[in-house]
Structure formats: C-alpha cells, structure tokens
Amino acid sequence: MAGRFLKQIFVENGNPMAMHIHSSIANINARTTLSERIAHSGGNPHAAEHSARVILADPNTEAFQLLVKAYQDTPGVYVESYLWVKKCVEKGVVKFTPVVFKNPGGRRPGEERMSFTDKDEEMLAHWIAAKIPYKEIGGRTGNRLYQQLCDLHSDPEYAWVTRHTWQSWRERYKKNAARFDDIIAAIVAETKPTLGQKGQYGYVRQPERRKRARKGVPKDEEFDEDMADQKPKMETIPDSQPIAGPSNMGFPHAGPAQGGPGIMSAVRGSPIEEELDETESDWAIRVGNAPPPGWAKRRASNDLHDGQHLKKQRQDGPPPADQGSIPPQTVVEIANMHVIDSNIRDIAKKYRFTIEEVQEYYDKCGDMSQTHSRFQKMREMLTNNFPDDTIPPSQ
Template sequence: MEVFGTSGNNAYVHKQNLTHVARNPNRLLTLNLKLGAPSSGTMPIFQDTNGLAIKFFIQKDLSQEIQAELCETITSLGGRVEAKVPRQGYILVQPSTAEEERLRLCWTSADRPDRHFVPYTYIDACKIAGMLLKQIFTENGTPITMHIHASIANPNARSALSARIMHSGGDPHASAQSARVILADPNTEIFHHLVLQYQGVADKYIESYLWVKKCIEKGAVVYTPLVYKNPGGRRPGEERTQFTDQDEEHLCNWIAAKIPYKETGGRTGNRLYQQLCDLSGDPEYTWVTRHTWQSWRERYKKNSGRLDTIIARIVDQKKPTPGEKGQYGYVRQAEDKPKRARKKKAKAADESSPSDELHNDMNGAPAPGGSLPTEVAADGTHTFPHAAIAAIHELAVASNAQYPVILPAPLTTAPQDPSNTRKSPAEEEMDEEAQEWAIRIGNAPPPTWATKRKATDEGQSNVDKRPRLEQEPMADISLISQEGQVPPATLVAIANLHVIDQGIRDIAKDYRFTVEEVQEFYDKCGEMGRTRSRFQQMREELQAKFTDDFR
C-alpha cells in the first residue's frame, strides 16, 4: 500500500513503495502529480523557464533499486518520469550495454535535437552541481567524440573526466584517430607534439583536460582560438619602414659630403653606409636608426639615377674640393718611419767546415772500409773519441758482427749556408727594406733576423763549453750533431740500429736466447716489457720440462 506524508510543504514516498511504482509505469503519472515540485523559494533544477517539469525516461533493464532511487530524486527535484520515450527530454541509460545501443539506434533523430541520451548518473551529477547540466558537447544532436590521451595518467582523473564529458552530452570513448577532440596534459612534451601533428587537420582539436571544465562553466563549446603568427618576411614590394622624402634628403646630403663626385667611385660600397650608421649616437644623426645600413645602401642603389641628380645639385651649391678633409676614401698620410740600422754579420777569420772539425777530432782521415775512427792509447788499446761511437762499437762486437755497422764516410765539405754568403753592398741595400720582415717559405733556410747570432769571439765557441754530466745516449747524439763532429748520415745510421738495441741484447743474454729470436718477437709486438715477460716465461717452461737429474 502507498504511504504519503507531508513535512511542511514537501511530499515524499517510502522506498518500498517506489519499487512497486517502478514496476508499474502506468502509475508514474499519478505519482508525479501527488509528489509535485517542492514549493521553495528557488525554482527546482528539473523545471524549465516556464515552470514545466523536464521529462525523463529510464532504461528498462536497470535494477529496480536504481530505478526507484532515480524516480525519487527526479520527482523531488521537480522532474517527471515518463513510461515512454519523450519527444523532448532525457533518456537515462547505462553506458556500454546492448540496451543503450538499441535505444540510440531507435530514438536518435536529427528532428529531435532536444532529446538527449545521458548516463543514469546524470541525475546525481545535477543534484551535486545544483543545476541542470547542459548538453553542450553535442553537434546536430550527436555527441562530440573525444579521446582521453594516455598523458593523463591518473586513473581517478581519467574516470572523473570521462563522467563529466558524458554528463554534458559528449562521447569520451573514441579512439585518437576517430576523435574530434583529443584531451591531453599540457605539461608534457607529447601535448606540443600533438599540436604540431594535427595543426593541419581542419576538424581535429587538441585541448587541455581543463578545457572540459571551462566549457561547462561557460555553457558552450569554445575551442582554443588560433592566432596569426607572422611567418617572417614582408609583402612583395613593401619595405619594413617606408622611406620618406626627409630620409632621402638626409641620404643625399651624406653622400654629397663624403663622395661629392660619382666618378671617384664608392657610392655603392658597404663601408660608406656602415660609417653612416656608426653615427647613430650623435644627436645630429638620430635619423639613421630608421633603417639599417643595408637598407640605406639598397635605397641609393635602386634609385641612383634620381638621387644622383639631387646629390649633384647639392655639390654645385657647396662646391667642395676633391680630397677635402672628411671625404670618403681620404685618410691622413702615415708618418715616415725611420730606417733601422742593420748590423752586418762578421764572419770568423778562421771559420772551418764541419768536415774539417770532424777530421781534427778523429785525428786524421776516416778509416777505410767504413770502420770507426779510433785512437791508440799508451797501453795499446783502442779508444773512441765519442761515447756514442764507442757504444756502437761495443754493440757490434757483442753481436758477433752478425749485423755489421756500416757508417757512411763523413762529408769532405759541408753545404754552404746561403744565409752566411756575403752579398754585395748593392744587394744588401736593396734587401734592407724588402726583407725586413721576411718569412720562411717551405724548406728554405730561415731569414737572417730569425737565426741565432753566432759568437764572434773564438773563445766563446761551443766546442770549448764544458760537457754536461750524466747525459743520456740521445743527449750525446744531439751534442755530437750540434758540434758538427759526425755527419747527419751517421746520426741516421745510429738511430736506425734497433736490431742491436741494448734492451733486446739484455733479454737475449738474461734468458739465453738468440738476439734474432728476441728481435723478431719485439718487431711484432713493439713492447719491451711484453718481450721480456714472454722470453722469461719460455725459459721457465723449458727448465720445468727438461729438468736433468745429474745426481
């Protein structure tokens, strides 16, 4: 039995009786009339501006409890539940069900734009919002398809956003390809990538997730507007800043003052107009900042025929003299530079060639057959005048003369240094100016100013200097080369004697292998430490394998 009661001016029905009413749709009209709208000071949210109740139809396969609760809420807020689909009103459905698809196919019509399909949670959403949520996300009676991008990663935020879209008439379940609006997080890089990707598609919009809330608050769909971005450049034939008659007058006065006569040239050069713009800090030349120096130059270049006439008129009035101070191209003459007095090099009177010094140090001519020069001591032993040559001799003897040392004979005469050749007084006078800052070209000898001045005093000769102690072998070789005792070919032969290197000889001696074996492995690996460890390991393995018991 139905139980009705009043509390003030508000009517209500018990939930158990609402379940019975939901099972009998024919009695909904009676229920709506008995309940009526609450007579409060404010208009119920489910009534239109004329005070008529908004009609709702509930999907039949919803649970009876949900239907009863919906009936109670709708009627309490001034709405009306219909047993049949209304021509104008709301159809409450459960999304993603077969019945919802059937209802949409049967009752969606362009002739009924005021008939809306909303989820049954729409009633609670309107109750919470305190207003009837408008179906703004529709176009020609169909929902606007939307896609919630994965950049919105929070599942609660995605669910709330989806429900808000459906409550306002949209379809948030479309794919990214078919959706008209893609909602993404604007704080991610993918958002800007999506904007660039779809900016050329006419019916595709990339919006922030906050866009849904803004549209609901405005009560209309407003896409983010497009703004015009200057692509650069200018219109054909149009200049950035228009030249005025005053600009041309200033330009002509400047050219007339700097280059009064066109025959001298320079009016289309860059420097003339760069100098003009350099005067922008001068109060009298503030007008130059209106254009760049390139613009000033192009202005004259493209209108030279007309501007030359104006310049000639200005020149006729002022009548400047060619070469006056301030004209373009004329600069102050440089001061005369005093000539530097150059000292002539004095040659030593008793200058001897490197070959003579080598012969003197070796006490005579070189030994025939490429043998090394020696000196006979008092005890009959042979000594060598240089430590490097003595070391070579010892290495040759230790290697049993398997790799004989072949040293080229010293040169009898040294090549003449062109820098030391005395020139005639006329040539020296001619070269004084031309070669003041001469440079070295290719393999030519260095200029005279770059060579070290030789000592003129015989007592300051390098030969008389005290030799350094504890010098390395390479230092001895360099010393020999500096003194000129050994020809360069001999030094090359000394450097190339890698086959009798002292380190290789030590390895062969320590581990009782031949020099050829050690040298062959060293040439392959190129590391002295690795060579030593290799032959040490080989000797240890041989001793371990071929141990002889002589006891």
C-alpha cells in the first residue's frame, strides 16, 4: 500500500471520525501503527473515550467485554477490535460490527418442550389399548393411567416414558383423542383382548343405579314401605266396637258401616257388656245406617236450640241485667277493697306489726296515710327505747 493514495473512509459529514485507542492495546508499536493508519484514512485517532465515535480495544482482554456491555445501549458509539481498522481500509468502506442478538431462552409459543415423535404416539397408543381397550369403560383422560405409565420408567422396556411427564402424556392424548381412538381401535381389532383380563386398568365405569320413585304414592307411604323392610310389622288389631255409654260431645258415635245387630252380638263377650246392653237401653248407640237413638236426637236438638239462642243474643246486643251480671259500682268497690287490703298488709310487713292491729286502726281513722305515719313512728320509738340486747357491747 506504500506509495498509494489511501481512500478517506473515516470521514463523516466532511469531518474526521473521532476514534479512541483504548489502553487495553498495550503494545506501543501496535498503537503507533494503528494511529497512523487511522490518520491516513481521514480519521482522528486522538479523541477521548467519552467523545469518541469508535473505541478500539484488544478483543482478547476482559476490558473489551466490559466496554461492550458499557456502551451496548449508547446509540452512535461502537466498540471495535483493533483489527477492524485494517479490514475497513482494505475493503475501502466503513462497516460496523452488527449487534449479535442472543436467544432469550424458553420455548417458542405453541412449541412443546420436547416434541412428540411418531414413535412416542405409537407407544402411547399401544399402552392405552392394553390398559383400556374400550373407550366406553372410561378412564382414558384420568390421571392414574398415565401415572402408572411413568412409574415404569425403571423398566428398560419402558425407557421411552422418560421423554415426557405423565401430565404431557395425558395432554397429548386428550388434545388428539379422536386420532388416538382410531389407532387404538385398530390395535384392539387386531389383538382382540377380553374385557377384564389380567393386566388391564382395573377400573370400570358402571352406570349409576337410580331409585325411581313411584308416581302418585305419597311420601309417607314410601317411608312406611322402607321402614317395613327393617322393622317387624305390628300385628293388625281388629276393629272393636265402643262400649255403649253417654257422650259428652253431643254427637252420635260412628260405627261400622257393615252389618247390624248380629255384629254386636258377635263382638260382645263379657257379662258386663251384656248387662249394660240389656239394662241401659236408653244409652243405645247407632248401628250402621239405623236412625240415631233418642238421647242423641234430644242432645242434638238441645245443642241446636242453645246455639241459635246464643247467636240471637249476639245479634241483639249485650245480655240483659237480670242474668246475674255485677253492676259497675260494685266492681269498683271490690277493686278498692282489694287495694286497701294490700296497703294494710304492706304496712304491717314493713313496720313488723300484725295485720289485725293495722286493720283496727285504719277502721277507726279511715285514712291510709295517717295509718302509715302512725305505725312508722311507733316502730321508731320502739327501736330507740328498746335497743337490741343480743348485740354485745363494744369493748
């Protein structure tokens, strides 16, 4: 290159490109040669680091990596190797080293951590066909099936299961169930396994048995039927006829609708019942559809008459005074007497006198306040004049 005019490539906008030769280039001769080469091509090799457009350093030193990290986010500033100047001069053009973008890590969106191969799917289909040959049995999307598969990782025959977790095996089948079911059906058609044979999954989904309630049957009857299976039934007690006698309710006794006097004679068994039936015919009861006895008619008519009479009284107004009602004045006098007696008892109890003494004085004076004041003073006089001797004197 001696004797040849060099192209002025290190010029920007008519000005020399500012370059800084870093101290990591320790060789004096190399620094001098580099400086001359930059100057011959139009650059400025004497710029400071903070104002330089290009920083030249030794790529084999730790300082070079620190410079790259320090200026990687600074726009317009480039850290280059000292060999970069020679390459640019030989090519006659300035070309900065492009920024190398690193892989951020992780898997791409939608990409599996470890892709499933055709061999993986084939082995998985054979496993499901051996364990659950028929989909109707259920359990192909459960956890236990694939957990059992991964538990066999120590077996050399099942070394392929270690490529994925049991969750991944399950999700692989679940997301591609239609395709896997066709493959499994072809395998089952070839092997023709018997349902329930040794080595299968061991869990079969059975239809739930639901108890259907009979329509039109009350809940009470259903409860009685259920309890009848657990407890012994009680013996049926035959219908018995009530003993003849007077009724306080005023209504005829309800007897059986079938039969007549013959039934009564058949049921009657004790001499007392026979005697009652013969001697007290006035208290006969109604049998079957026969008319009610005389005493029942009279009672019913009397009740009807009394009810009509009471209704008439309520409609006409308050009952007349000649039916034993107490006059209002008498009621007031009785109330006053009750209050007086109550006050007399209170005075006697409060001041510890007898009721007869208080009553006698009140009958003389007729004033309750005066009576109260008198017995209060009497109790105070007795307390002051006659102290309690049971209390020992203080020493």
